[in-house]
Amino acid sequence: MMRILFFGRLRDAAGGRERLVALPDDVGTVADLRDWLARNDAALGSAISARGVHVVVDQVICNKDAQDVRAAAEIAFLPPLSGG
Amino acid sequence: MIETLVTGEAFAPDAEVARFVAARGADCGAAVTFAGYCRGASKNGEVTQLELEHYPGFTEKEIERLACLIAAKHNISDVLVIHRFGAIAPGEPIVLVAALSAHRAAAFAAVEELMDYLKTDAPFWKRETGPDGACWIEPTAEDRRRREEHSK
DSSP states (O other), X not given: XXXXXXXXXXXXXXXXXXXXXXXXXXXXXXXHHXXXXXXXXXXXXXXXXXXXXXXXXXXXXXXXXXXBOTTOSEEXXXXXXXXX | OEEEEEESSOOOHHHHHHHHHHTOOTXXXXXXXXXXXXXXXXXXXXXSEEEXXXXXXXXXXXXXXXXXXXXXXXXXXXXXXXXXXXXXXXXXXXXXXXXXXSSHHHHHHHHHHHHHHHHHHSSEEEEEEETTEEEEEOOOHHHHHHHHHTTO
């Protein structure tokens, strides 16, 4: 199982902070994962594809569509960061 | 030393600064500190609460990375960052940044640059609540411009 996390306004778009999912065999990369999430929820799909959204794979910033996610335990989608 | 803390508890900036500065070395002649507080009003009107969401584990790691990056850039070895998460009431401290150096210029520059980085690069998400509801706050154009200045 993979844990998918959504923060900030993406948490609102996803209807919750965390989803536990079993990835289908045809989802291999970050881009595939985005497409798969969009297939079930178009509004969430466009929210996580927006400019400024970071993708973090197992707590390391990735931001590469081609990154292989099949072995990942946790993937997070982060909207623009805003500390201080 | 580089000291960072991401906490859900309220903290007292004065006490933290006193403790941090008291441990300075013999060659330290300058201490610069910045404290950021939750405002009771913003451009959207009255603010009754600020909620700061963070990504446990990742946020701590990134704050530590930013503090080390800025310390190395300004060739200083003593930096303190304390950052709150969770529900924050108007008037409460959100962030404290402090730096020690031999002379003032490096400590001033490090504190200002670290704050500019925190505004756009620290993994927190802010939601402001007022009488008319809540909205997410993202970095302003000015925040981004200031951050970009450091990349030049």
